[in-house]
Amino acid sequence: MEEFIEGWTARHGATRDQLLPLLHAVQEEAGYVQDAVVPVIARALNLSRADVHGVVTFYHDFRRTPAGRHVVKLCRAESCQARGGAAIEAAAAQRLGVAMGETRGDGAVSLEPVYCLGLCAVGPNALVDGRPMARIDAAALDRIAAEVAA
């Protein structure tokens, strides 16, 4: 990871405002921002470890532990709720065998809340491994579950 961070800062600069882009890059590379990499980032950008830790933990996007092999992000915001989102959330948890905000024991899937994907007239909506899906219903949950099992 140290080499990756060195190479990245060489290309993009090592100023403080590069912290979020660097954290995104680290997460894309490693899947998460492990605690061990925090001091490396701090050194690279000349910040304190506490400072970097504070930023990592502030933003919902940054993970400190690996996600499941598949990530299902389900919208919990008002417009999806108005279209039956709460029932779909409960059904998704049951169908995928994992509680909202958790990763399943076998590491196959993480179910995560997201607050609005901006597809508010066609909810309930989800991002399945980065792919947007609208009008989630029982049949769509079956397809997602099959994808996760594959």
Add this chain to the structure above:
Amino acid sequence: MKIYVSRDMASVALGADDVAKAFADAGCEVIRTGSRGLFSIEPLVEMETADGRIGYGPVGPWDVAAVLDGSHPNRLGAVDQLSFFAGQQRFTFARCGVIDPVSLTDYAAQDGWKGLDAARTMTPQAVVDAVKVSGLRGRGGAGFPTGIKWQTVLDAPTGDKYIVCNADEGDSGTFADRMLMEGDPYCLIEGMAIAAHAVGGTQGYIYIRSEYPFAIYTMRLAIERSAHLIAPFTLEVREGAGAYVCGEETALLDSIEGKRGQVRAKPPLPALKGLFGQPTVINNVLSLAAVPFILAEGAEAYAAVGFGRSRGTMPVQLAGNVRYGGLYEIGFGITLGELVNDIGGGTASGRPVRAVQVGGPLGAYFPPSMFHLPFDYESFAAAGGLIGHAGITVFDDSVDMAHMARFAMEFCAAESCGKCTPCRIGSTRGVEIVDRIMAARPTPPSVMPAKAGISLPEGGAEEKGDPSVRWDDGVLGKALYSRSPARIDTSIDAQTTLLRNLCDTMKYGSLCALGGFTPYPVLSALDYFPEDFGASPSPNFAPLKEAAE
């Protein structure tokens, strides 16, 4: 055969990629556009014919043959003649859904860069004056006059000045920023370049939330392709990281600087001390995207449309449980009822409309008895609400408004930046109070807990009572005594009063709109839908339920 298929994230979520592929496989030339903005007809395909572009929608990949021979039952004719589009005044979204979003040729052919060209022949002061005359106000929600903001930055001492676009569109029920960035990114770039010319800006940032991967991709591509046209001004996309509060302008600036997205105290205004401590124009996507029209067609043409002090058009977004959901750009002054019932067609579920939330998670809930309200900053403020980013989320009569009030507090607790106490702690206490009200309300009896058994999460621990403490001893003793869980009046009346007091504290004591506006959905739910909180309908607002039906 030329076929147009949207690549907007919502269209793709409905299957537009498969449709596009099916047409390409059939030998058609497929052009990916933004979305026209009516999602009940997506995935939409438009076929170029001698009579212009003919739309079909919704269609699936299996419909290729029927579309190509014109026999498909979902033939819509010319899409812009549909009643949903014919009544609109598309100033900002004129090109969205029509052109290939990243084609410089298409953009230039459809009046693109006209505003920037006009601005470059004018002095910076003249450009700022034009924006002032147009009456354009911040489309992010606050409604502050854009021209005044620009004037402040123009008058600031020279040096590095920044143009920042707030594209952290986190409000549920809003998607206009996303649609514009995906469907007409050069329009935003042109608006930012005009702002840079007007105030002397050198570098611009577009802060886009990470939940919008398509918008990030499209904007980055468009910036790369148009760099030579806006030089020496430079632009960069910064990706958010899932913090709603970064939609607050000062938190957004801190986030770009690489810090926790915490709200700054104002003053100093960002216009004087903004990004990296330098004078900064920070505007919403829709404010900046309205500017090219103002410069190209004239400030008077923009100001000629509107209502009262709200000039120009607003891209209204119809969302939630609505039959014809989508983007409807129209001059201010149209009523809420026209938008929800006439244009939106009522609910998608076919049940009666019970409530609409206007302006996202921080906006008020209105019942149909308020549908006479004209869509305008002042009218909504006077009615105890806000138009915010002009998202309207429709709910049918199955909604539990106490649950929605609880969600408003829960959302604030999850997204609070933690800097000020009313927002950080008040939101959690608010969830607890609504929980107590929901537990105490008469229906449904099956879930009604034993009255004495209501326990307080967390906060209750300290009051459990150390036997050595005498409750009536001294000031601290008295305080602990009065907060003992056994002595909390959990009656609905007492808890409702407490909730109103808490909302008052949050409204006037919070540093920014997150804590300050969370009371809007909570109080409006309490005021307009008291029956959901176990109270009899308030005389001031009765009879609401009947009016709704």
